Amino acid sequence: GAVVSQHPSRVICKSGTSVKIECRSLDFQATTMFWYRQFPKKSLMLMATSNEGSKATYEQGVEKDKFLINHASLTLSTLTVTSAHPEDSSFYICALAGNTGELFFGEGSRLTVL
C-alpha cells in the first residue's frame, strides 16, 4: 500500500495562532486526499476532500476559513488551522485514496491549543 507521512505528530500552540499540518505521499501520486478529525474515544469525522490543483470540498459544518487546505502537488496536502482555539484541539489524520477504494492513512497529528 501507499506510504503517507504526516508532520508534525504533536503540536502545542497558543490560542489565536495558526498551525500547519503537512501530509506527504511518499510513493504514490495522491490525486485525492482526505482530512479527518478524531475526537477522544470517537470515530473519524471527515472534514474535507482535497483534490490536487483545485479547491477543497468541505463537509457541512466545517469552517473553510478556519481549516485551510492546500493540495498544490501530487505528493503534498496541507491543513492550516487558523486562529486556533482550545476547541480546535484534536487528532487530525490525513488519508490518500488508493486505486481500489481503500484509504491509506498518515500517522496523525495531535493538536493542543492552550
Added chain:
Amino acid sequence: AQSVTQPDIHITVSEGASLELRCNYSYGATPYLFWYVQSPGQGLQLLLKYFSGDTLVQGIKGFEAEFKRSQSSFNLRKPSVHWSDAAEYFCAVGADTGRRALTFGSGTRLQVQP
C-alpha cells in the same frame, strides 16, 4: 446516506481466545467494506477489505471477515488473539472503488488480558 454501526464499544478477551468484532452497515447499493486498526496515537492501518466475490476475506495479522448481505454485517474475526492485538478497530463503508471518502463506525476498543 451510508452508515456503519459497531455495537460494542469495548471488548476484553483473554490472550489465545477467539475474537469477533461486530459491524453492521447501511447502504443502498453494493457496499465496499473495510476494517482498520488503530494503535494509540497512531494512524489507521488497513486489515482487510471486501469488494466482491468470496464473502470470506482474509487480511493481515491473521484476521478475517465475513460479508453477510442478508444481515448487513461484516464481522471481523480472529481465532487466537495475541496481546499485540490490543487496539481500536474501525469498520468502514465506501461507495465504490473510486477515490471517495469512507464512512467509519464509532470503533471497538479491544483489550487483551494475559
